[in-house]
Amino acid sequence: MSGIDTTPLRDVAGPPEPEIPRRRRLRTLVRADRSSLVGHAGATPYVLSGPSIVMVTALLVFPVVYALWVSLFDAEFIGGPQEFVGFDQYTALLQDPDFMWSVGRTLIFVTGVLVIGVPLGLVFAFALSRATGKLRFLRGITIVPYLISGIATAVIFRLILNRDFGEVNRVLGFLGIEDVAWFSDPTLAMLASMLAQVWSDLPLVILLLLGGLMTVDAELLDAADVDGATGWKRALKVSIPLIIPQLVLATILLSYQALTSLGVILALTGGGPVDATRTLPVALYEAAFVDLETNKAMAIVIVILLFNALLTLGYWLLSRRFDLEEA
Amino acid sequence: MTATTVAERRRVSPPEARVKRWLRRIFIGIPLLALAIWTIYPMLMTLSISFKTKADVSADPGLIPANPTLDGYRSVLEREGFQSAFVNSMVVGLGTALLTVILAVPAAYAFARFRFRGRHLLLLFTLLPRLIPGLGLMVPLYRIAVTLGAIDHLLTLIVAFTGTVLPLAVWLFVGFFQQVPRELEEAANVDGASLYSRIRYIVMPLAFPAIITIGVLAFREAWNEFNLVLGLTSSPGSRTLPYELFLMTQTTGFQDNPGQAAFAIMTIIPFIFVYLRLERYVVSGLTSGALK
Numbered sequence: 001m002s003g004i005d006t007t008p009l010r011d012v013a014g015p016p017e018p019e020i021p022r023r024r025r026l027r028t029l030v031r032a033d034r035s036s037l038v039g040h041a042g043a044t045p046y047v048l049s050g051p052s053i054v055m056v057t058a059l060l061v062f063p064v065v066y067a068l069w070v071s072l073f074d075a076e077f078i079g080g081p082q083e084f085v086g087f088d089q090y091t092a093l094l095q096d097p098d099f100m101w102s103v104g105r106t107l108i109f110v111t112g113v114l115v116i117g118v119p120l121g122l123v124f125a126f127a128l129s130r131a132t133g134k135l136r137f138l139r140g141i142t143i144v145p146y147l148i149s150g151i152a153t154a155v156i157f158r159l160i161l162n163r164d165f166g167e168v169n170r171v172l173g174f175l176g177i178e179d180v181a182w183f184s185d186p187t188l189a190m191l192a193s194m195l196a197q198v199w200s201d202l203p204l205v206i207l208l209l210l211g212g213l214m215t216v217d218a219e220l221l222d223a224a225d226v227d228g229a230t231g232w233k234r235a236l237k238v239s240i241p242l243i244i245p246q247l248v249l250a251t252i253l254l255s256y257q258a259l260t261s262l263g264v265i266l267a268l269t270g271g272g273p274v275d276a277t278r279t280l281p282v283a284l285y286e287a288a289f290v291d292l293e294t295n296k297a298m299a300i301v302i303v304i305l306l307f308n309a310l311l312t313l314g315y316w317l318l319s320r321r322f323d324l325e326e327a
Numbered sequence: 328m329t330a331t332t333v334a335e336r337r338r339v340s341p342p343e344a345r346v347k348r349w350l351r352r353i354f355i356g357i358p359l360l361a362l363a364i365w366t367i368y369p370m371l372m373t374l375s376i377s378f379k380t381k382a383d384v385s386a387d388p389g390l391i392p393a394n395p396t397l398d399g400y401r402s403v404l405e406r407e408g409f410q411s412a413f414v415n416s417m418v419v420g421l422g423t424a425l426l427t428v429i430l431a432v433p434a435a436y437a438f439a440r441f442r443f444r445g446r447h448l449l450l451l452f453t454l455l456p457r458l459i460p461g462l463g464l465m466v467p468l469y470r471i472a473v474t475l476g477a478i479d480h481l482l483t484l485i486v487a488f489t490g491t492v493l494p495l496a497v498w499l500f501v502g503f504f505q506q507v508p509r510e511l512e513e514a515a516n517v518d519g520a521s522l523y524s525r526i527r528y529i530v531m532p533l534a535f536p537a538i539i540t541i542g543v544l545a546f547r548e549a550w551n552e553f554n555l556v557l558g559l560t561s562s563p564g565s566r567t568l569p570y571e572l573f574l575m576t577q578t579t580g581f582q583d584n585p586g587q588a589a590f591a592i593m594t595i596i597p598f599i600f601v602y603l604r605l606e607r608y609v610v611s612g613l614t615s616g617a618l619k
Contacts, residue, residue: 044522045441052434052493053448059490060459063467070470124365127358138359140606141366147602148595149551151569155576155591156369159376159584165385167372199369260462263553267573281462288466289557297466305463312457 064305071298078292089299099300101275102283105190106259106307109279112194113201113258118251120198121205126235128206129213139210146203150263157196157268158183186276189269193277196264201257205250212246213239245318252315259307280304370595377588384584399585403575403593406586408563412571413593415481416550419567422485423549424542427496430489431541432534435500436526440509449501452494461491461554469558479565487559488549496541503537504530539605550598568594 071089073082093099124142131138145153160167161182169180182192216239224238240247262281265271271278271286278286284304288297376384377399379392387393403409438449468487469478477483511533512525520528531538553569560566566574572590579586 045437045443046445048433048437048441049445049448052430052497053445055430055486055490056452056455056493059468059487060455060464060494063464063471064459066471067463067467070467120365123358124362127355127362130355131359135359138363142362144370144599144602145366147547147551147598149553149569149572151553151573151576152591152594155572155587156373158576159588160369160372162584165388165584167368170388199365202365256457256460260460262462262465263569263573267576270577284462284466285557288469294466294470298470301463301466305459308460308463309458312454315457316454 064301067298067301067305070295071302074295082295089295090303093296093299093303098275099283102278102280105275105277106279108190109194109197109261109265109277110255110258112190113197114251114254116194117198117202117205117254118247121202121209121250122240122247124202125206125209125213126239128210142206143203145200148200150200150261151267153196153200154264154267157192157199161192161195183269184273186273189273189276193265193268196268197258197261198254200264201254204253204257208250208253209243209246212243216242248318249315252311252318256308256311256315259311260304280307373588373591377585377592379585381583381585396585399583399589400593402583402586403590406575406590408566408571408574409590411564412566412568415484415565416567416594418481419484419488420546420549422481423488423492424545426485426489427492427545428538428542431493431496431500432526432531432538435497435504436530438497439501439504440512449498453498455494456491461552464491465554465558468555472559477559479560479562481565483559484549484556484567487555488545488552491552491555492545492548496545499541499544500534500537503534507533543601543605546601547598550594 072084072086074085074089075082128139128142148156161169163169163179163181163183166182168182172178172180180188182188220238220242260281261279262285265277265279265282266285269277271282280300281304284297284300287293287300371390375390375392378395378397379387380394380396380398383392383394437443438446464487472478472483507530511529515525515529549567551569552567553573556567556570557573560570572587572594575583575587575590
């Protein structure tokens, strides 16, 4: 016989399992795992995972430790000898009005992105969840802005928000609002940055919320339908409460992206006009690559990472609380 | 049951029901139209401007250029730095994808199949990219690269990007590997297959969609990344496309709009092409990638 006889292999896997509760069965599987196939592995798992662990440690963990270390020093002049100053960099930052301005701008920027992004994402997700038949292709297109780099996004927005020929101004002019100078008015420049940021990250929000909406029980919606709750009422009273976990996670995700956004703002407004869009990432860029104040830049890095850690902590706690396997 | 009730109601009052149905269609139709415009129109406008002459950008408001020209693309192609940036982006993108897969597959296999000390690092792996975004690495990696004399090397970019994608890649691979039935491997083991051949001939073919997903994910990261390129390159020949495009916006200002549009289009098109080809593999990976 040339065919492979599989019967002996079944024997290896052991006799058919008796009916046991699911959790118990999982545990027995795990135990079998330890003894069979791979239990006597010795050094193998370390050899297999070693390179990745070393790489991640060297490229993600070490730089942060290094940044923290460097931020404890200062130099009298660029390239001068490094002197240990403890946390002086941080106290200096707290007393620096320019830095506090950047913190304020960041808060405004993140808030604006949320205020625009979350409702927009919710409306689009609702619409997509009802899009059937040929309209389903819209789902595939939705993700496209997410595939585009922040710089290219900024270029696109520089063009469509252009004062003279931008499409947005043409529409506004049609409505009677003439000559909107998006990039020389501080408030509008901030708004333009928010819009570009929302544009590039909205796909994530939409797909996350859409995922939530798809899991909303159709029977529940039908029941609401029968009870006379249709349209807005159904959405507000039935669907939205059910996707609160996704909404919260989408909010955190958007704030995370906005907090660490450099390319979009730098290429769109360069932090201007008159520092209107000089958020923390822009301040970091200027300290490191324009003013060449490395020690100060490292302190800003740590501050940004702290803000970010707060968000991550929130994300983690909430995703655990909502027990979201998929998000 | 429900269907009949709804249908009955419709039969009872046809005109009212028809109005309702139309209203519903409009309530869904308007946001869908808005979504399509929001997503596609900015790109269409950019595409349109890229084919216009500099003067026509403000003189000709039409979506379809009255005097289509390739001048914008010519100005980009003739631009010093574009061609090398394009090649660099390709090399760095493919290199990152390859290195990521090569490093992540064995690591994920270890996490998925073995019980060993350090196995709990996996949880840390999922949190690290969230805790430490590229922006936070930009300046420290720049200083480290200066110290090591590694500035301006493509390999430095590949290694740095791989480092940032790796946690996610490992995490996604673990998920896929856990779905590969253990029995297959046990059978092969009985037949005398070594660890390498089990990975190579059983796990890898079954995890092929995962490899594509993670490859594209890594490629996207390298293709679009700006912060790290800003930190790790300083000379014209070593930059990648986003940095080069950024420099173009800084140097030409609002002078060469068709050129900037053409540049943006040329950085977008290759990746969209890859994406459309592999869409069915990639969407779930991309989204879970973003969310993890």
